[in-house]
Amino acid sequence: MNAQAPRSASARVSTCAVAVDVALMTIRDGALQLLLVEPDAPRLQGLWALPGRRVRDDENLDATAHRALAELAGISAPDAHLEQLRTYGEVSRDPRGRVVSVAYLALTPTTQEPPATANARLFDVERLRAGGDAELAYDHGRIVPDALERARSKLEYTALGTAFVEEPFTLGELRGVYEAVWGVALDPANFRRKVVTAHGFVEPAEGRAAPGPGGGRPAKLYRRGGAQRLHPAMLRPE
Amino acid sequence: MNAQAPRSASARVSTCAVAVDVALMTIRDGALQLLLVEPDAPRLQGLWALPGRRVRDDENLDATAHRALAELAGISAPDAHLEQLRTYGEVSRDPRGRVVSVAYLALTPTTQEPPATANARLFDVERLRAGGDAELAYDHGRIVPDALERARSKLEYTALGTAFVEEPFTLGELRGVYEAVWGVALDPANFRRKVVTAHGFVEPAEGRAAPGPGGGRPAKLYRRGGAQRLHPAMLRPE
DNA sequence: TCAATAGTGTCTTTTAGACATTATATG
DNA sequence: CATATAATGTCTAAAAGACACTATTGA
Numbered sequence: 001m002n003a004q005a006p007r008s009a010s011a012r013v014s015t016c017a018v019a020v021d022v023a024l025m026t027i028r029d030g031a032l033q034l035l036l037v038e039p040d041a042p043r044l045q046g047l048w049a050l051p052g053r054r055v056r057d058d059e060n061l062d063a064t065a066h067r068a069l070a071e072l073a074g075i076s077a078p079d080a081h082l083e084q085l086r087t088y089g090e091v092s093r094d095p096r097g098r099v100v101s102v103a104y105l106a107l108t109p110t111t112q113e114p115p116a117t118a119n120a121r122l123f124d125v126e127r128l129r130a131g132g133d134a135e136l137a138y139d140h141g142r143i144v145p146d147a148l149e150r151a152r153s154k155l156e157y158t159a160l161g162t163a164f165v166e167e168p169f170t171l172g173e174l175r176g177v178y179e180a181v182w183g184v185a186l187d188p189a190n191f192r193r194k195v196v197t198a199h200g201f202v203e204p205a206e207g208r209a210a211p212g213p214g215g216g217r218p219a220k221l222y223r224r225g226g227a228q229r230l231h232p233a234m235l236r237p238e
Numbered sequence: 239m240n241a242q243a244p245r246s247a248s249a250r251v252s253t254c255a256v257a258v259d260v261a262l263m264t265i266r267d268g269a270l271q272l273l274l275v276e277p278d279a280p281r282l283q284g285l286w287a288l289p290g291r292r293v294r295d296d297e298n299l300d301a302t303a304h305r306a307l308a309e310l311a312g313i314s315a316p317d318a319h320l321e322q323l324r325t326y327g328e329v330s331r332d333p334r335g336r337v338v339s340v341a342y343l344a345l346t347p348t349t350q351e352p353p354a355t356a357n358a359r360l361f362d363v364e365r366l367r368a369g370g371d372a373e374l375a376y377d378h379g380r381i382v383p384d385a386l387e388r389a390r391s392k393l394e395y396t397a398l399g400t401a402f403v404e405e406p407f408t409l410g411e412l413r414g415v416y417e418a419v420w421g422v423a424l425d426p427a428n429f430r431r432k433v434v435t436a437h438g439f440v441e442p443a444e445g446r447a448a449p450g451p452g453g454g455r456p457a458k459l460y461r462r463g464g465a466q467r468l469h470p471a472m473l474r475p476e
Numbered sequence: 477t478c479a480a481t482a483g484t485g486t487c488t489t490t491t492a493g494a495c496a497t498t499a500t501a502t503g
Numbered sequence: 504c505a506t507a508t509a510a511t512g513t514c515t516a517a518a519a520g521a522c523a524c525t526a527t528t529g530a
Contacts, residue, residue: 018256057336100299217500408482409482426481427482427484427522
């Protein structure tokens with residue numbers, strides 16, 4: 001609010017519980033994965049949820065997001081990409097009462113350690129979408145598609161793809177990010193040309209990466225460039 | 239939150255006031271304008287603010303946004319474009335106490351009626367950015383640039399530009415929207431070609447628009463097409 | 477008539493997609 | 504050697520930018 005003090009007629013105005021839920025995505029084995037935790041409420045046996053915490057008095061929203069990841073999944077990733085997704089405030093989204101939830105999207109590199117907590121796990125996003133792997137609590141089944149679409153869309157016009165890889169990285173690894181998030185196969189040659197052409201997307205680094213077990217020419221290494229937005233954009237195929 | 243019940247150690251967890259602030263933009267005289275209201279708190283004399291209201295128990299966030307516009311500016315625009323921008327939750331953003339604010343972006347057509355309330359006014363966004371026209375209360379000076387960038391960005395890859403014009407409209411009017419929001423001059427011929435080529439952006443309508451006072455060939459009329467996203471996108475010049 | 481805006485066409489540059497070719501590794 | 508991946512080059516099609524030209528109005 002802020003524009004005016006509460007009016008006398010606004011008896012129905014009260015305070016809400018405010019929470020932060022984090023959709024943390026990473027890439028494992030060439031597939032996009034989402035972090036989910038088991039709620040410890042007995043009522044929610046068998047369901048999975050995004051890691052979430054209520055906002056404390058002395059804590060801004062980003063801090064709550066970091067705390068949710070740390071407390072519920074043992075993940076302390078201060079350098080990970082973290083951005084607000086949107087806020088979910090339907091009146092009955094939480095059966096315990098009015099809870100307004102600010103959802104975040106977090107992205108961590110492929111090589112990051114897996115969750116350290118027993119009741120936290122990574123799920124394949126494609127299999128989640130098919131409905132097979134886990135049933136989600138609350139309205140988290142609505143948040144996950146929003147998070148996926150945000151990630152897919154931001155890969156197009158920002159340099160966010162590099163948030164999924166650790167430096168230094170090869171262009172093959174970066175292409176694997178795009179293929180996993182978009183769910184399509186990309187032409188290696190054209191992908192390379194677009195990445196190198198886009199101003200400030202990546203910068204050359206020293207050395208070469210060792211080939212995989214099947215052989216192959218060693219790949220040049222790169223680091224993140226300074227650009228936030230991509231010019232030109234890398235639009236996904238239709 | 240949602241993932242777990244509050245723990246015993248979370249004494250610092252409480253509820254917050256939750257508010258919705260709306261950045262309503264429209265176009266007047268070829269310039270992008272923002273709706274601001276005068277807070278009636280004496281402490282905020284001389285400042286202007288986004289229209290905002292606290293969320294009621296029985297009301298979801300979109301409803302609060304509509305109510306803020308109606309109560310503070312006399313605007314009932316159920317058909318206007320309304321989308322969430324982001325949520326601002328810095329601990330001390332409101333000196334009266336912890337207030338988490340969900341900011342919305344609203345867009346209304348050019349010909350919509352001006353605000354009906356005495357203490358609501360439209361401000362030129364360019365002049366606001368220059369700092370000249372009005373001083374903003376709270377952290378609304380941070381919300382407005384975010385709203386502007388969102389509007390500028392969404393004109394590129396969505397059909398949102400048509401939210402600023404009433405049907406039927408001419409391509410000259412639509413070009414005026416892009417020029418006002420982006421703050422650049424566009425080539426009329428190339429703009430026309432891109433709009434007509436983009437699949438589902440606009441559809442031809444019957445009749446022609448009368449020329450302006452200085453004359454000119456009567457323009458064909460168009461309506462909104464069915465597309466949400468633009469293919470290909472209309473990227474702003476660098 | 478001229479000025480103003482709408483609408484069409486054309487040329488060039490840029491970018492994207494398909495795909496051939498060469499380079500360098502493993503087995 | 505075959506196979507796999509990296510890296511470069513080439514051709515074509517799509518799209519963007521610059522801009523000439525025609526069409527139809529008001530003054």
